Amino acid sequence: MTRIERFTGAAADGTPITLIYAEQDAAVRPDAAVAFALAFPGDDLPRFVHWGKPVAAPETLLSQVDALKPQRVSGALDETAWPSILPTQSESWIGQKRFEVRRDGVELFPCFTVTDIATALDARPALDVTQAVDAPESTPAEARVTTPAVTVDTPVVTVTAEDAELGVRIVWTAELLHGGLVRQRATVTDTTDAAAGALEIGRVELGFPLPAVATEILTTTGHHLRERSPQRQPLTVGRFEKVSMAGRPDFDASLLLTAGVPGFGFEHGEAYAVHVGWSGNSVLSAERQPYTTGLIGGGEVLFGGEVILSSGPAYTTPWVYGATGDGLNQIAARFHTYLRDRHPELASKPRPVILNTWEAVYFQHDYDTLKALADKAVESGVERFVVDDGWFGSRRDDTSGLGDWQISSAVWPEGPKSLKALADYVHGKGMEFGLWFEPEMINPDSDTYRAHPEWTLKPTLDRLPMQGRSQQVLDLTNPEAYAYIYGCMDRLVGELGIDYIKWDHNKLVTEAVSPRTGRPAVHAQTLAVYRIFHDLREAHPGLEIESCSSGGGRVDLGILEFASRIWVSDCVDPVERADIQRYTSLLVPPCMMGEHVGASPAHSTQRATSQEMRMATAFFGHMGIEWNLLKEPAEALAELGEWTAEFKKHRAWFAVDACVHADTPDPAVRLDGMVKPDGSAAFYRFTQLTTGQTYPAAPVRLPGLDPDAVYRVQPLHLDLDLAALGLGNGQSTLGWWTADGVLMTGRALATYGLRPPSLHPAQAVLFTAVRQ
Structure with a gap:
């Protein structure tokens, strides 16, 4: 009671x-x-x-x-x-x-x-x-x-x-x-x-x-x-x-x-x-x-x-x-x-599959390219199209324009190729439209800074803090600066019909003194950020905001009072993501974690990985795409579409499932799962990060199941290239790795487990356990 x-x-x-x-x-x-x-x-x-x-x-x-x-x-x-x-x-x-x-x-x-x-x-x-x-x-x-x-x-x-x-x-x-x-x-x-x-x-x-x-x-x-x-x-x-x-x-x-x-x-x-x-x-x-x-x-x-x-x-x-x-x-x-x-919206609204344009085009924005990318996104099952950094002011790289939250006329001329036209086109394709902002920061090379240098946090009137990414921190404790930022965002959300904001925060806040008071202002600045999040969502019901901070630099229950999702890391390499996502899930449920399928080799590490590995790693979370689909062959896009379709079948349950991880003694492998609240079914992912201590792979336990129930465990077949994963490899196959799977009790699966397939390094497979 x-x-x-x-x-x-x-x-x-x-x-x-x-x-x-x-x-x-x-x-x-x-x-x-x-x-x-x-x-x-x-x-x-x-x-x-x-x-x-x-x-x-x-x-x-x-x-x-x-x-x-x-x-x-x-x-x-x-x-x-x-x-x-x-x-x-x-x-x-x-x-x-x-x-x-x-x-x-x-x-x-x-x-x-x-x-x-x-x-x-x-x-x-x-x-x-x-x-x-x-x-x-x-x-x-x-x-x-x-x-x-x-x-x-x-x-x-x-x-x-x-x-x-x-x-x-x-x-x-x-x-x-x-x-x-x-x-x-x-x-x-x-x-x-x-x-x-x-x-x-x-x-x-x-x-x-x-x-x-x-x-x-x-x-x-x-x-x-x-x-x-x-x-x-x-x-x-x-x-x-x-x-x-x-x-x-x-x-x-x-x-x-x-x-x-x-x-x-x-x-x-x-x-x-x-x-x-x-x-x-x-x-x-x-x-x-x-x-x-x-x-x-x-x-x-x-x-x-x-x-x-x-x-x-x-x-x-x-x-x-x-x-x-x-x-x-x-x-x-x-x-x-x-x-x-x-966040009841996590359970009431299935998490839309996202395409974010950053690693697809970076700062190279133009209407025709992004329109074509939107077409490819729809074909791949995308439901939310997010335009990242580069759409405003003089922002052609990361050295200028930040703080000038007006649509760039050089990139988006008024008329049929405006940013509004792109937003309308995206909405017309049945997708939500998202836009990137970094409201707390400013480039000294910007019209806003030149007009209001007093709007910047700095230790003295004449000395700025050390820069990061050519940025300084805007003093949102200043009512004029706050009103300017909120007004720009509020107006654009209304004019463009923005459904989703990717809110970034790329500079470390150091020597944070407000020129208005002469006192440190990190506390008041943090409260001002919460206020903008709150006020935007109140003014625009249904608006969702992502907390990004050079990736995973701002993940806490303070910001998650207002943000519907966090960007886990700027690294979408699935090998690195295996533990980044696992330990982020100690606090954040996977349905609030942005987990994207990226390119190979990964932009951040130059590691090449299979498409299956990249998609399996993104499967349990808030699935998205960080990939230039315009440069990919038809076969890759078809496979991507199959995976997004499979994800959509289960994502509503992923929003309420219990996230579990197994204690695997071999540091080369990971076993992660999502278990239905009543224990009636579960998805598990087995990942082989590197060559393991045992060969073939040792049995792994499946946590979270009803110990007294009988489960059928079977692979999730998505037309995998088994030989490429290492499952064929000229060797004998696992007895249970068939469409019929194997019957075991939840207690046996949690105590003894079952033997996963022996995979090449940097590979992952999915399988299910369904109560009989």
Whole structure:
């Protein structure tokens, strides 16, 4: 059941205790059942005394205060640290500062007293994917899945505490979301009058308790064209942190910081993960001290003077999300559930197959070429045609024109070959029309910059930050600059009938000082970006926006509150994409991940791969094409059309399916899958990245199925050239690799697996498992 309850009692020393217990309704998604409990000793800030599966007798958690509170130890303070939801030195916390405020430049040391505890069950819309069904046969195949909208009660705890003498108040909120995520944030208020001096916010870092068994950390690292590369290390005594200071999470960002038992994987292992839902500067951290419970969490990173409460009523932190589970697949499912609930259009509207023009024509725009490309796109099954960078101002390369959001008359003369004519032609072919923007950036070589150099973030009036891609950052905290950008975009969306915006962000945000205030402005800039996303979607119902940032440089739950999709990476080489997509899916469901079929050799790596490999890699996500179809032979286009048609048969289910990955001991292979919510069917992809440790390939397990059901596992035949993949190769074939496949139980498939075909490197095959 969904509930939130309050219990009272006393500790062994007589201290009164209030306990708040929150539990999420397991009936909506049984495997997502989660509960947490907060204990308030006296009027202290609360401690998490439980975070995990629901408890049969939650009132017994009152005893957790005595059971978990550490005893005093020699050589330390009179009380050993037992971290609250926001530990300070007043409760003997001597780790990294997690709450830092200053008044007139002098640091304060608050001791918070709880003044109010409020609880509520907040009814919110959600999608019950466990009840997803096929619509009547008369419905087109690509839209047959119906997912009922439901109302789910969300337990909410709100705690008010303050240090009246220092004039600082916090309001801390925790929510237990549908699917099992727990999220928390805090609002800080200055309760003094102006004469007391301004209160500056330095740091508010929120966290969750970390059990002693969680001694291994998983994060991701990377760079442009190689985002989300996994790395593991022990969590020892001390502090580990991943800091993002580029005004965006950036390529090296770890979408999740996960700590768990040694060797935890996708399919198993107690693990705890956190994510900061913020698109500006941030930190993820895990910290363990010799004296006390570990913490895992994070928050926004602020520059000095960036948030001063004399200039505003309060400061509210980003949401910090926490997920726990038995393996990464379960943790990822919690984030996927949340994003599906935020974006019901993912389930109600099948994801249109996209063609993006970037790697097809780059900056070489002309009406006749793009019209011909649109014709080829329709023949290949494309439903959304996106014109990328190069349509505006003097933008013939990446050195000029950015910021001049007016259609280039040199490329698009008025009349029958205008950009409006192309948009109308695309719409006339039954496709949606999309357009590329980079609203936050500006080239110094642009009319807009020459007219308004004061619209640029810069450390001094006379010095610009170091450039990147010949760009600077537009100061969207300036109302005039904001109005100009929003006005240009709003007008073009209306005039051209734009259905989709590819929103890019290509420069690292450094030395980001607003000339209007003379203060750092990353925080306010991030809020301004959210506002444009929100206002455009409100003004143009049905408009979808993609978050791109040199590929995967801005992927977080802050931007995904508004964006319907992310561009995973500028690298569409399927070998590189295998892990980029796999580890991005820890946070983002595949239906929100742009996964495109590109050219061979790949433009970014010059690696040649088969068309089958490229299409199989793009099959589970939001499928698209990044390829000049005008230069491809008829056979390649026919094969592409077959794959897009096959994708359309299943994409509505992919939007609600559970994304699973297998733990394969051989680093040369990957096994990824999409499983229907009721476990009745699944798609799996086996990928051979390089030559493997075993020859022939070792059996791979198929996670996510009903252990007691019988499944028929069979290859998905798309007229594959088996010899080219390595399946023929003059050797004997697999006994089950036939149209009839093989019958096995879900338990056998998850325990023993089955042997995949031995493939050449850089090849992939798809197969299905259907409950009998």
